[in-house]
Amino acid sequence: MTRKPLIVAAAGGSALLLAGAYVFQALGYLPCAMCLWQRWPHWAAIVIGIAALALPGRAMPLLGGVAAAVTSGIGVYHTGVERAWWPGPASCTGGGGGALSGDLLSMDGPRLILCDQVSWEFLTLSMASWNALFSAILVLIWIAAARAPAASPPLAGAAR
Template sequence: MTRFATARLLALLIPTALMAGALGSQFIGGLYPCEMCHWQRWPHYAAIAIALLAFLVRPAARPLTILAALAIMASGAIGVFHAGVEYGWWEGLTRCSTIGNSGDVLADIMAAPMVRCDEVQWSLFGISLAGWNAIVSLAGGATILALCLKRPR
């Protein structure tokens, strides 16, 4: 298998595996996503579609694979931001991470989503799901880019 064929396959498998894990943890594990969790999913959905196109449209396969890698890395960047909100390194941009914006605390509480963006629902080795998404997405996207951009010997 060539480097590019490996890159193209990874561009499809990485976001598919991450979305399978996210949807499995939601529908099987009962971990419901917050708003920022959903933000991380959109680039993966796009990466899957783009990677599928890279298999179907041979003349544009390399640029499409690079685009899929960038989408995967975009999800990773959002994951870094979300993990920072969960660990209290900075404030989030959504209502789910703060209460009391309107001045009517009861109305803010009633309007707030059930799942808060600034609380870790599950972690492994002290790393939240958002953190794991960031690690896998950034490393996977960088690997795909390296495989795509490295010239054959």
């Protein structure tokens, strides 16, 4: 397979994951701060994918792989926070000070979404876990794109 279809698949995968996140948000599953952090590398991967289609070389697909690896890593970290494997940021978890040290019973201001609470899961995996898994697959696709030839080699004996 050549590079361009792999780039489209990888950047398209990030677009689909973002679309899924926004659909869940529209259905009322509001994102926490760490959920929002996971979206930024997907946006970067989409932009990188567009650039990679226009620019020759392997640098852009490798950069796309880095973006996918970053969001996958954030997803793993978020999963660990949700499962209490390690502490999360005090600003968005129920255990620390930070932004949560005020009056939690106040009805003023926006609704606070905690990063250590799972709002939706499927097959025992949270949205953060699914993002980590699918983004890791996208890393592999980006790497395949970087390794793939830019175009199909000409057929032997083809007319010139």
